[in-house]
Amino acid sequence: SQQGEEDPQALSIQEGENATMNCSYKTSINNLQWYRQNSGRGLVHLILIRSNEREKHSGRLRVTLDTSKKSSSLLITASRAADTASYFCATDARGQGAQKLVFGQGTRLTINP
Amino acid sequence: DAGITQSPRHKVTETGTPVTLRCHQTENHRYMYWYRQDPGHGLRLIHYSYGVKDTDKGEVSDGYSVSRSKTEDFLLTLESATSSQTSVYFCAIRTGLNTEAFFGQGTRLTVV
Numbered sequence: 238s239q240q241g242e243e244d245p246q247a248l249s250i251q252e253g254e255n256a257t258m259n260c261s262y263k264t265s266i267n268n269l270q271w272y273r274q275n276s277g278r279g280l281v282h283l284i285l286i287r288s289n290e291r292e293k294h295s296g297r298l299r300v301t302l303d304t305s306k307k308s309s310s311l312l313i314t315a316s317r318a319a320d321t322a323s324y325f326c327a328t329d330a331r332g333q334g335a336q337k338l339v340f341g342q343g344t345r346l347t348i349n350p
Numbered sequence: 351d352a353g354i355t356q357s358p359r360h361k362v363t364e365t366g367t368p369v370t371l372r373c374h375q376t377e378n379h380r381y382m383y384w385y386r387q388d389p390g391h392g393l394r395l396i397h398y399s400y401g402v403k404d405t406d407k408g409e410v411s412d413g414y415s416v417s418r419s420k421t422e423d424f425l426l427t428l429e430s431a432t433s434s435q436t437s438v439y440f441c442a443i444r445t446g447l448n449t450e451a452f453f454g455q456g457t458r459l460t461v462v
Binding site for chain 2: 243267268270272277278279280281282285287325327329335336337338339340341342343
């Protein structure tokens with residue numbers, strides 16, 4: 238089974254609103270990453286947060302990590318139509334399987350103009 | 351874009367035929383990955399490589415084999431394609447553990 242699971246599976250909001258996506262995982266991790274995928278394209282890395290970090294910012298993106306709950310959230314502030322895409326979390330596990338990069342099922346975000 | 355190229359970009363093949371997908375990188379990255387993407391399943395790891403001739407299985411490796419004889423090339427082979435292997439296949443590379451991955455543009459494979 239997959240390491241990361243995103244919630245919700247789909248999210249539709251109005252332009253200018255904030256979008257929050259959540260990711261839960263199962264095993265101990267070294268880091269958690271978020272990626273974006275535009276329709277029909279490859280994934281693009283957004284941000285990486287290490288297991289000893291609790292929050293990280295990059296432009297309009299804010300990522301939090303709660304290792305005690307094995308969960309992370311991605312917040313996109315002041316959304317734009319161009320943010321419409323699928324967003325995936327991925328984890329680098331600790332210990333056995335550390336070389337794998339395992340993805341969740343993704344959240345499909347639609348920004349309505 | 352990172353120097354990663356997948357070929358072919360599209361392929362239609364018949365059930366039972368062998369198929370090889372190629373991932374080529376110009377970045378000299380150590381790690382290479384093959385994923386498949388299907389609706390409702392996100393990206394699932396098929397196989398990965400951590401060096402020349404060093405490969406290991408992912409979560410959905412049945413029916414697939416890989417080879418990496420050179421740093422720059424990672425081949426994914428479907429020995430006898432089945433309709434359940436119709437999917438979009440993505441290759442990814444990265445320099446090491448705990449680093450970001452760079453993805454190719456994907457190969458859309460249809461098995462009829």
